[in-house]
Amino acid sequence: MTIKQKRVLTIFIHVVCWLVFLSLPSIFNPRRSELTISGLFYDLMEAPRWSNALLLIAVFYFNYYYAIPRLYVKGKYTLLVFALVGSFFVFCLLNYLVIPLPEYVPTMSSDGTVPPPPHTKHIFSFLGNSFNLFMFIIVDASSFALCLYDQLQNTKKQMLNTQISFLKAQINPHFLFNTLNSIYSLTLTKSDRAPDVVVKLSGMMRYAVSEANMSYVLLSKEISYISNYIELQRLRLTDKVKIRYEITGQDDGKRIAPFLLIPFVENAFKYGVNSNDDSDILIQIYIHENDLHLYVYNFKVYIRPDIDKGTSLGIKTTRQRLKLLYPGRHIITVRDGEKDFAVSLNVTF
Secondary structure (H helix, E strand, O other): OOHHHHHHHHHHHHHHHHHHHHHHHHHOOOOHHHOOHHHHHHHHOOHHHHHHHHHHHHHHHHHHHHHHHHHHOOOOHHHHHHHHHHHHHHHHHHHHHHOOOOOOOOOOOOOOOOOOOOOOOOHHHHHOOHHHHHHHHHHHHHHHHHHHHHHHHHHHHHHHHHHHHHHHHHOOHHHHHHHHHHHHHHHHOOOOOHHHHHHHHHHHHHHHHOHHHOOOEEHHHHHHHHHHHHHHHHHHOOOOEEEEEEEEOOOOOOEEOOOOOHHHHHHHHHHOOOOOOOEEEEEEEEEOOOEEEEEEEEEOOOOOOOOOOHHHHHHHHHHHHHHHHOOOOEEEEEEEOOOEEEEEEEEEO
8 A cells, every 4th residue: 555545544534533423412312313314414514513523623633743742742741731721711612602592482470571581601501512521521532542652653663663773783793704704715715606695795785774774675675685695594504404495476566564574584594503413494485465474494403592692682573563563464373392493474465
């Protein structure tokens, strides 16, 4: 979905929610069974109704876009109180001005005189009908709740971005050192593979430093990063490590969050490779029309407990990113056996 389509969808959802919310008094009107469709429409179009509706909409967006992020979040509580009291004062004044005087029906008193019509309103007319005050409170509370929820989500994303930046800054130093040592060995033997290895490592560095700073990248670039990583790992490993890497389907311009898949692949090489043991690593990527499936499997081998601690942090961070970036659009299953480890991830675009 493009940015323009998301904006249109957001506006549509806001309009529908406001229409439903502002129609609640008519829907629950005790006389609703007596009113026709046109009667309900005219009920909505009465001055007290539509004027209150415009005020409620203004109060919601004023709180959401200004009062909470610029006053409450920044600790300007005095100005916030003035803003809330001011909006309530406008609400009371509006209801006092737009609600008409009660219809006067002259009645003769016991002494034969007719009292003059009242020229003042009851004090409670400042609040309008009972549902007006109730809806005002709901709008105030919901604007605060939604804005604070968004602020919390943004804070979580900023924390995750900081963690991702930290991980990218490391670019897995053990992997980098091993690759440089392999390149050095190839240059000593004047191997024809040396230039290709340098190109692969250069592409990975470029992706990590620049392109991965974006919120979403082309899936083809993410897969290219994984492919280069695996090929460079093959370079330093012996025949005792069996690596199977399969890609099925076409990316067709699909986009994905950067560094979303690589932590699971790195984890397989961290816990599934030992120079003294036979190893088996299986990495499968299935690209479908609307989703992507990643399956990673590896034998468990002994490793030093102090080596490459960044990988476990990368997996933890990735799981948090999945919850924020793909809520309800991902399924992750981890099988941690005694001798092997497998992770299955399905992400819907």
